[in-house]
Amino acid sequence: xxxxxxxxxxxxxxxxxxxxxxxxxxxxxxxxxxxxxxxxxxxxxxxxxxxxxxxxxxxxxxxxxxxxxxxxxxxxxxxxxxxxxxxxxxxxxxxxxxxxxxxxxxxxxxxxxxxxxxxxxxxxxxxxxxxxxxxxxxxxxxxxxxxxxxxxxxxxxxxxxxxxxxxxxxxxxxxxxxxxxxxxxxxxxxxxxxxxxxxxxxxxxxxxxxxxxxxxxxxxxxxxxxxxxxxxxxxxxxxxxxxxxxxxxxxxxxxxxxxxxxxxxxxxxxxxxxxxxxxxxxxxxxxxxxxxxxxxxxxxxxxxxxxxxxxxxxxxxxxxxxxxxxxxxxxxxxxxxxxxxxxxxxxxxxxxxxxxxxxxxxxxxxxxxxxxxxxxxxxxxxxxxxxxxxxxxxxxxxxxxxxxxxxxxxx
Amino acid sequence: xxxxxxxxxxxxxxxxxxxxxxxxxxxxxxxxxxxxxxxxxxxxxxxxxxxxxxxxxxxxxxxxxxxxxxxxxxxxxxxxxxxxxxxxxxxxxxxxxxxxxxxxxxxxxxxxxxxxxxxxxxxxxxxxxxxxxxxxxxxxxxxxxxxxxxxxxxxxxxxxxxxxxxxxxxxxxxxxxxxxxxxxxxxxxxxxxxxxxxxxxxxxxxxxxxxxxxxxxxxxxxxxxxxxxxxxxxxxxxxxxxxxxxxxxxxxxxxxxxxxxxxxxxxxxxxxxxxxxxxxxxxxxxxxxxxxxxxxxxxxxxxxxxxxxxxxxxxxxxxxxxxxxxxxxxxxxxxxxxxxxxxxxxxxxxxxxxxxxxxxxxxxxxxxxxxxxxxxxxxxxxxxxxxxxxxxxxxxxxxxxxxxxxxxxxx
Numbered sequence: 001x002x003x004x005x006x007x008x009x010x011x012x013x014x015x016x017x018x019x020x021x022x023x024x025x026x027x028x029x030x031x032x033x034x035x036x037x038x039x040x041x042x043x044x045x046x047x048x049x050x051x052x053x054x055x056x057x058x059x060x061x062x063x064x065x066x067x068x069x070x071x072x073x074x075x076x077x078x079x080x081x082x083x084x085x086x087x088x089x090x091x092x093x094x095x096x097x098x099x100x101x102x103x104x105x106x107x108x109x110x111x112x113x114x115x116x117x118x119x120x121x122x123x124x125x126x127x128x129x130x131x132x133x134x135x136x137x138x139x140x141x142x143x144x145x146x147x148x149x150x151x152x153x154x155x156x157x158x159x160x161x162x163x164x165x166x167x168x169x170x171x172x173x174x175x176x177x178x179x180x181x182x183x184x185x186x187x188x189x190x191x192x193x194x195x196x197x198x199x200x201x202x203x204x205x206x207x208x209x210x211x212x213x214x215x216x217x218x219x220x221x222x223x224x225x226x227x228x229x230x231x232x233x234x235x236x237x238x239x240x241x242x243x244x245x246x247x248x249x250x251x252x253x254x255x256x257x258x259x260x261x262x263x264x265x266x267x268x269x270x271x272x273x274x275x276x277x278x279x280x281x282x283x284x285x286x287x288x289x290x291x292x293x294x295x296x297x298x299x300x301x302x303x304x305x306x307x308x309x310x311x312x313x314x315x316x317x318x319x320x321x322x323x324x325x326x327x328x329x330x331x332x333x334x335x336x337x338x339x340x341x342x343x344x345x346x347x348x349x350x351x352x353x354x355x356x357x358x359x360x361x362x363x364x365x366x367x368x369x370x371x372x373x374x375x376x377x378x379x380x381x382x383x384x385x386x387x388x389x390x391x392x393x394x395x396x397x398x399x400x401x402x403x404x405x406x407x408x409x410x411x
Numbered sequence: 412x413x414x415x416x417x418x419x420x421x422x423x424x425x426x427x428x429x430x431x432x433x434x435x436x437x438x439x440x441x442x443x444x445x446x447x448x449x450x451x452x453x454x455x456x457x458x459x460x461x462x463x464x465x466x467x468x469x470x471x472x473x474x475x476x477x478x479x480x481x482x483x484x485x486x487x488x489x490x491x492x493x494x495x496x497x498x499x500x501x502x503x504x505x506x507x508x509x510x511x512x513x514x515x516x517x518x519x520x521x522x523x524x525x526x527x528x529x530x531x532x533x534x535x536x537x538x539x540x541x542x543x544x545x546x547x548x549x550x551x552x553x554x555x556x557x558x559x560x561x562x563x564x565x566x567x568x569x570x571x572x573x574x575x576x577x578x579x580x581x582x583x584x585x586x587x588x589x590x591x592x593x594x595x596x597x598x599x600x601x602x603x604x605x606x607x608x609x610x611x612x613x614x615x616x617x618x619x620x621x622x623x624x625x626x627x628x629x630x631x632x633x634x635x636x637x638x639x640x641x642x643x644x645x646x647x648x649x650x651x652x653x654x655x656x657x658x659x660x661x662x663x664x665x666x667x668x669x670x671x672x673x674x675x676x677x678x679x680x681x682x683x684x685x686x687x688x689x690x691x692x693x694x695x696x697x698x699x700x701x702x703x704x705x706x707x708x709x710x711x712x713x714x715x716x717x718x719x720x721x722x723x724x725x726x727x728x729x730x731x732x733x734x735x736x737x738x739x740x741x742x743x744x745x746x747x748x749x750x751x752x753x754x755x756x757x758x759x760x761x762x763x764x765x766x767x768x769x770x771x772x773x774x775x776x777x778x779x780x781x782x783x784x785x786x787x788x789x790x791x792x793x794x795x796x797x798x799x800x801x802x803x804x805x806x807x808x809x810x811x812x813x814x815x816x817x818x819x820x821x822x
Contacts (some may be wrong), residue, residue: 053427082479084469087469
């Protein structure tokens with residue numbers, strides 16, 4: 001008898017019909033003899049509606065009261081699912097964050113889980129009752145309701161799986177799993193059977209919107225096997241787990257892209273200690289996240305520095321950097337919002353040389369100019385002109401043998 | 412410095428603009444040096460929306476999970492009001508039922524308040540913080556969310572006022588107070604300055620939908636002065652309080668009516684002990700509430716029995732009573748849904764004879780036939796043909812000098 005945590009996202013509980021489908025799947029899992037914990041998001045659109053209400057109330061509504069309001073969406077779905085399960089003869093009980101309890105710090109709007117006390121849930125599970133837990137929310141030690149931030153329900157599910165020592169954490173979503181790349185771009189994109197935590201982390205933060213980054217970090221830390229699969233069919237999904245020998249054979253697991261960034265270059269700035277700090281401190285203070293940063297070797301004691309920010313922050317960042325540019329005596333500050341970041345990710349890169357040069361070569365063959373390069377142990381990202389995004393993804397997908405037709409080829 | 416509990420209903424918090432108006436009033440009350448506790452309902456329509464969702468989930472959704480779902484409406488409004496107050500520079504903090512805590516029994520859907528622990532609220536009030544409490548909800552001793560049933564927010568407010576020993580409980584609603592009768596029927600209906608708990612109880616249960624009956628019972632039990640007033644203007648409202656000498660001078664305080672009843676007569680039933688029980692037990696078992704019951708003296712060991720039920724229950728009740736009628740050898744069972752109950756209420760009736768005969772006389776003068784009569788210490792109700800409702804209300808209102816133009820006349 002296994003203990004399984006199942007998490008269903010907003011589209012999977014978007015209306016009563018869909019919640020009934022979720023109930024069927026939950027009841028089936030239960031009737032197979034498993035102990036089942038279900039974690040739900042709010043109905044799709046509901047959290048946005050609640051956030052919009054709070055935005056009408058003031059300029060910066062985030063805080064204790066914001067959390068009290070936006071946490072209600074999940075309270076509704078867990079009650080409804082528990083009702084439907086009960087009607088089906090499958091004993092169930094809803095749990096809000098404070099009823100579990102899921103104890104967090106008091107950073108309202110982006111709280112971190114500190115502790116989950118498993119006793120209340122275990123007592124129900126031992127009685128054969130399905131525990132239906134509100135995602136996204138917790139309670140601080142003063143009894144205030146807190147929320148974990150967008151996508152927090154994934155984190156709730158993984159954290160519960162860790163606390164309950166679950167055998168598996170299933171994340172049900174509107175895609176069938178993690179793909180070698182975006183199937184909208186490459187028709188022969190292949191669903192991965194397995195992917196390591198590290199690869200998933202790189203993929204999640206690089207733009208594959210399947211799993212929330214924080215939840216993957218949690219899963220890695222507590223070694224929780226996570227299965228990503230579709231709530232609309234029974235197709236097997238993708239298992240996110242510890243790296244195993246199998247995986248190492250694959251050099252590149254996926255190709256990702258992100259069109260949501262813009263780049264800013266500070267040209268011919270005097271190359272002396274402290275320049276980078278002068279440049280980035282004001283950005284941090286303005287709440288602007290910087291992603292890639294590239295600095296070239298210097299000529300004549302001057303260097304160029306280029307970095308990327310999200311498109312949303314682009315204009316604000318450019319204005320700020322132009323002001324700083326004057327102060328640090330840079331020759332010029334130029335920006336370009338028409339870029340995309342294309343990346344290849346694979347745990348096998350660690351042991352395989354030459355992956356980067358293959359990437360650069362295949363892009364060059366297509367006449368795609370590389371504007372920036374950034375690497376980690378298991379990924380290589382290139383910034384290119386946005387118009388080449390799809391082309392770059394396709395040729396890289398083919399080059400590293402990721403397509404359905406390529407299985408069995410040397411990778 | 413007074414401690415004031417203010418309760419605002421669904422229409423008063425129906426949208427953000429209205430919640431902002433509530434915030435202004437709360438902030439003003441606070442800035443006048445009072446300690447303020449605010450109790451809110453859900454936005455108008457929201458509880459209905461939530462109930463409709465639960466109804467899609469099963470046939471009899473009432474229970475633990477139903478309460479978890481429908482209690483979210485109040486959680487939203489208290490968070491929003493606390494947000495707005497904060498933006499206005501008026502410190503505020505929202506409290507859900509379990510955060511106060513408001514401890515109830517476990518009768519989900521119609522829980523009764525058992526205890527309110529005032530310490531958490533008092534701590535905030537002493538710091539000058541406005542406490543914004545969710546109406547309609549509580550928590551049982553096992554930590555389950557409970558709801559008090561429709562109109563429960565009035566009860567929350569009065570119970571809080573009692574627990575906190577508040578100086579006043581203000582119920583803000585969409586009418587300006589308690590009127591001598593329905594202003595839609597009598598244009599010269601007058602707002603009452605004061606009304607006793609007992610009069611209010613009779614009026615509330617007789618159809619004047621201003622205050623929830625349960626909340627008035629609570630107010631009477633704990634002697635909480637309740638002011639009913641409009642949230643849309645600053646007009647003084649009606650004070651519901653202990654009967655005082657002033658009141659006794661007024662014989663009749665108001666005329667009420669109820670068109671929501673139907674009557675059923677069981678004719679020529681053998682007059683022997685146990686007949687009434689035989690008749691009403693099946694109705695009780697079927698969950699049908701019986702309001703007025705009239706039994707005449709018997710002739711030839713036979714009697715007639717007439718009673719009223721709500722129009723909703725009428726058909727079901729009639730069918731049931733016809734079955735019973737056969738068993739108890741009644742000659743006939745007849746029903747009539749086209750009736751109305753018209754009542755006069757007044758604490759002064761206790762000490763004034765002749766009120767009933769004046770009522771009957773004035774109705775007779777208009778040719779209105781009285782079908783049933785029922786009296787209590789401070790009210791007299793007559794059942795008449797529904798088409799005479801407005802006429803009966805108007806002539807009674809005039810007869811007992813209740814109109815604006817009648818002030819100063821003998822009452």
